[in-house]
Amino acid sequence: MTTVENAVATPVRIGGVRGGPDAPTLRTDRWWVGPAITVTVLVAFVAYTTWAIFVNRDYYVGAAAHRDLISPFYSPCIMASCVAGAKGTFFVINWWHITPALIVLAGPLPFRLTCYYYRRAYYRSFWLSPPACAVADAHRRYSGETRFPLILQNAHRYFFYLAAIFNVILTIDAVVAFRLPGQGGIGVSVGTIVLVVNAASLWLYSLSCHAARHLCGGQLRSFSKSRVRYRLWRLLSPLNARHMQIAWFSLIVVALADLYVRLVASGAFHDPKLF
Amino acid sequence: MDVTMRVWRGDETGGEFRDYTLPAHEGEVVLDVIHRLQATQAPDLACRWNCKAGKCGSCSAEINGKPRLMCMTRMDHLPEGPVTVAPMRTFPIIRDLVTDVSFNFEMAKLVPPFAPPPPGPGGYRMQQIDIQRGQEFRKCIECFMCQDVCHVIRDHEENKQYYAGPRLFIRYAELEMHPLDTNDRRELVRQKMGLGMCNITKCCTEVCPEQIKITDNAIIPLKERAVDAAYDPIAWLGRKILRRHKRSPAEAQAVGR
Ligand code: SF4
Ligand code: SF4
Ligand code: FES
Ligand code: FES
Numbered sequence: 236m237t238t239v240e241n242a243v244a245t246p247v248r249i250g251g252v253r254g255g256p257d258a259p260t261l262r263t264d265r266w267w268v269g270p271a272i273t274v275t276v277l278v279a280f281v282a283y284t285t286w287a288i289f290v291n292r293d294y295y296v297g298a299a300a301h302r303d304l305i306s307p308f309y310s311p312c313i314m315a316s317c318v319a320g321a322k323g324t325f326f327v328i329n330w331w332h333i334t335p336a337l338i339v340l341a342g343p344l345p346f347r348l349t350c351y352y353y354r355r356a357y358y359r360s361f362w363l364s365p366p367a368c369a370v371a372d373a374h375r376r377y378s379g380e381t382r383f384p385l386i387l388q389n390a391h392r393y394f395f396y397l398a399a400i401f402n403v404i405l406t407i408d409a410v411v412a413f414r415l416p417g418q419g420g421i422g423v424s425v426g427t428i429v430l431v432v433n434a435a436s437l438w439l440y441s442l443s444c445h446a447a448r449h450l451c452g453g454q455l456r457s458f459s460k461s462r463v464r465y466r467l468w469r470l471l472s473p474l475n476a477r478h479m480q481i482a483w484f485s486l487i488v489v490a491l492a493d494l495y496v497r498l499v500a501s502g503a504f505h506d507p508k509l510f
Numbered sequence: 511m512d513v514t515m516r517v518w519r520g521d522e523t524g525g526e527f528r529d530y531t532l533p534a535h536e537g538e539v540v541l542d543v544i545h546r547l548q549a550t551q552a553p554d555l556a557c558r559w560n561c562k563a564g565k566c567g568s569c570s571a572e573i574n575g576k577p578r579l580m581c582m583t584r585m586d587h588l589p590e591g592p593v594t595v596a597p598m599r600t601f602p603i604i605r606d607l608v609t610d611v612s613f614n615f616e617m618a619k620l621v622p623p624f625a626p627p628p629p630g631p632g633g634y635r636m637q638q639i640d641i642q643r644g645q646e647f648r649k650c651i652e653c654f655m656c657q658d659v660c661h662v663i664r665d666h667e668e669n670k671q672y673y674a675g676p677r678l679f680i681r682y683a684e685l686e687m688h689p690l691d692t693n694d695r696r697e698l699v700r701q702k703m704g705l706g707m708c709n710i711t712k713c714c715t716e717v718c719p720e721q722i723k724i725t726d727n728a729i730i731p732l733k734e735r736a737v738d739a740a741y742d743p744i745a746w747l748g749r750k751i752l753r754r755h756k757r758s759p760a761e762a763q764a765v766g767r
Contacts (some may be wrong), residue, residue: 251602
């Protein structure tokens with residue numbers, strides 16, 4: 236029986252003459268459209284996010300405007316430099332002086348970077364390995380995810396746990412957004428809905444994660460022995476099948492949520508109260 | 511109306527595309543046209559086929575650059591213009607559209623077999639929910655188009671020695687998900703069968719004629735199992751505390767420790 240110890244190079248023919256012309260691809264359809272869209276959207280997102288993180292203002296709408304809205308990029312705002320009202324009081328970091336938004340790099344960013352779907356997206360469209368199916372890899376050497384740094388992709392499940400903490404915090408933000416100080420205390424504004432949709436889409440993204448599907452039950456050999464975990468697995472699997480769509484949706488929603496809070500905070504318009 | 515077929519003709523000593531023009535008939539698939547070509551203009555054209563129903567997996571070729579079954583590709587679904595038909599790129603050519611796919615059988619031989627425990631009283635018992643994941647992988651017709659499209663070996667020939675490929679990853683996954691199996695193939699598939707070489711770009715899933723979700727349902731679960739077995743420090747600690755072994759008893763016995 237083959238085991239790790241005795242596995243030898245498989246006796247396959249290496250370097251046999253291949254059929255077909257030596258062309259990178261014979262495809263004539265527009266296979267480059269997909270990767271081009273991915274590059275465009277991701278570059279736009281990264282550009283916007285970088286700017287939004289470093290401008291370090293207009294991320295909070297406070298009691299002066301009868302709201303309690305915080306941009307998802309700046310939450311949790313636990314640095315002493317955060318604007319009043321945005322930060323809590325029980326945990327404040329005093330030695331941090333650059334933008335408080337950098338904390339998002341701790342959880343959500345590595346979570347997305349190591350996500351199985353985003354990996355597919357950037358391996359294809361940025362690294363061109365391969366750019367599309369049956370289109371030649373742009374690199375001569377290839378070691379997949381077996382070496383540093385890409386071997387770190389295996390830590391994805393830890394970033395899943397980390398990101399879940401952020402999801403809890405953003406959910407609290409969404410709940411807090413129902414506060415309309417000085418306008419009846421509690422109510423719903425467009426900003427409330429924006430933050431609720433934002434938190435919900437981030438939860439959907441986390442719950443549709445492949446690591447989540449594995450940890451909740453996929454890792455079992457026998458489902459009939461653990462009915463509860465089987466039910467969970469059954470619940471997450473249909474979400475998981477739409478992980479790609481959810482990944483894009485939540486990415487765009489986060490950016491729009493930040494943009495909305497930013498526009499209101501900068502005074503471009505007032506956040507309308509609905510009821 | 512006529513169609514132009516641009517077919518690869520050649521063998522180990524070299525080859526070229528040759529154009530053949532022949533009348534189009536309604537409702538035909540690519541394999542029909544290839545057969546008509548054999549019957550009329552190119553009696554020596556070599557191609558493999560058996561069922562003409564998308565069930566035997568013999569007629570794989572690259573049609574307009576994409577791996578497809580010739581018998582399941584309708585001519586009227588292809589864009590206007592010449593239709594290129596080339597042999598699978600990843601495997602050595604024998605002649606014309608026929609390739610030597612023995613790579614896949616060599617890899618299949620290496621899969622450590624199903625190892626059930628001795629049956630209890632009343633034989634083995636399983637429930638449908640225990641085996642339904644594996645049943646998806648049983649739909650495989652061994653057309654080897656997933657192996658063909660996989661860039662790990664398509665573009666990097668040297669990887670063939672240690673790369674099971676998507677077709678065999680679904681076999682490993684099926685066994686690893688089997689409730690009665692006692693083998694543990696996680697380290698083997700991680701270290702020697704190239705699981706880490708796959709970068710989950712999903713071309714195998716894209717071409718599979720049986721619509722098996724190879725990447726989502728087999729490769730990623732295998733990768734997660736490899737994390738359990740090798741990369742996850744908490745799982746490692748759990749094994750230490752519960753005194754579980756990374757290797758199953760069967761595998762330990764096979765290697766003599
Ligand atoms: S997902 Fe992995 S196995 Fe499938 S084609 Fe891509 S690299 Fe190959
Ligand atoms: S998994 Fe799909 S593509 Fe691969 S050999 Fe089986 S049927 Fe063909
Ligand atoms: S978040 Fe995409 S796979 Fe985990
Ligand atoms: S001839 Fe059997 S699959 Fe095409």
